[in-house]
Amino acid sequence: MIERSPINSPMGRLQGLWDRPGFRWPALAVVLILLVVAPYLFGPYATVILTNALLYVVLALGLNVVVGYAGLLDLGYAAFFAVGAYTIGIVHHVYGLDFWLTLPIAVLAAAVAGVIIGSPTLRLRSDYLAIVTLGFGEIVRFSARNLDITGGASGISGIERPWIFGWRMQSTLDFYYVFCVLAILAVIASLRLADSRLGRAWLYVRHDEDAAEAMGIDRVKVKLAAYVIGAIYGSIAGAFFAVNLGAISPESFSFQQSVLILMAVILGGMGKVPGVILGAFIVILAPELLRDVGELRLLVFAAGLLLVMLFRPEGIWPSRRR
């Protein structure tokens, strides 16, 4: 067994601080202030990158419900991201329904897709789910590329920006703050889910399916709940992604996209919210920070990831459990 309380590591010390109540609220205030002033500190280019990182925070937290909380391997998570984005693209842009009315439809579409894919496969072992989700991800992408309504390979462009209370989300700065709010909501929802009847049920099922069943927990229902909740996170992220860029195409929802999100979850530490946030920032910011390395930057990034997995297979963020 690996001893998992590395008090001496920098991350361990960080978590030790985090657990002190006197530290937590001031730390959160600092993070919040940093989020607000970051665009003014780092300039417009960094703002776009940070917006992307915040999008990945939402996506990774959504996948974390599936992979981290419920222990289900999902290799086609980008499909739900696509369902959200294309629902906005089609219903909001092509049919002209208001963005805020389309958003619930996007959520519903992802939830229905989640039930359709999940309910037959979640009865099987987790490996089968990985294969089915991988296939589902590709089916969604190929459908988007080949259907007329999705605009084929070139996708849908010119998607109108939404209004909220008479204010129009327009500039990159506007969208940066929109994604800040989304990421904060995603964090709160994730923390609250973890500390709830359903959150505990995921842990029970992950640790021992038979014992969980013997305690009266319907494992299929509980796993399906995780899968559908993950799908909803993905579709909301997709919806705002579509209006932010104003254009979507099938290539935004490829297998690599699914892998990148999964990487953020595993890198940071499955099931651990601060770890997953960190993971999302790393997968987006690291390639940017490595620009100086030139053409080799992706290679350096990949080597770094391998090293992390070799030395901290349970993720960068330390485990709270003793």
Add this chain to the structure above:
Amino acid sequence: MALLSLSAVTLTFAGNTVLNEVSFNVAERSVTSLIGPNGAGKTSLFNSITGFYKPQQGSIRFDGTELLKLKPHQVTKAGIARTFQNVRLFREMTVLENVMSGAHCRTSAGAFAAILRTPAQRREEEEIRARARQHLEFVGVWAEQGRIATTLAYGHQRRVEIARALATEPKLLLLDEPAAGLNPTEKHDLVQLIRRIRDEMGIAVLLIEHDMGLVMQISENISVLDHGEIIAEGTPKQIQSDHTVIEAYLGRDDGEAFLDE
């Protein structure tokens, strides 16, 4: 009226008959033991009652419900809780969290209630904790509620598992070899605990046990299973003098153990 009533339950695995037309009853508020040599099919019978195995024939009626087609979690909801032969607590979770799992099937808060932290959800969470505490106090391990369950002494782990089963609010509790691995003092405490479960909580107990002293001391009724068939039923006195039972045990290595008691 019997609380649990099995009639002609037959279970086969790939042509091997594990249980052959097993019929027996458990009365309300009773302590019934299921004994028999190793490999007789006792745990298979438990697994059939609790929905983990699907017997091909027969009927298992519990409190007016047919259990044969139910899944394990539905059986638990119907009012049967169980423990496992080799303790199966949730690893890396605290004693309290383990026992809280039992409340799942008696509570209802879903994802939205959890995210919105509705008053009803918060009340339910408090209720779950309070109930778990009650059950841990009942079995006498509340002092260790904050520890990781699998780090407890073995005897205490068994108690946590019983508390977890009690938290599902059962009418019938199935204990699979609850005394295995316990020392004499712990066995004595276990007998007290089983009696309190029956007397104070009004729960019927069905147990599989190899410790004949314990079985004779605590049971009102004993059923003997051998080669997947019930070969004898009766009070401890009747079973002790039943020559088929003695033969069934004597024909094997553990026969002497039976006579020693």
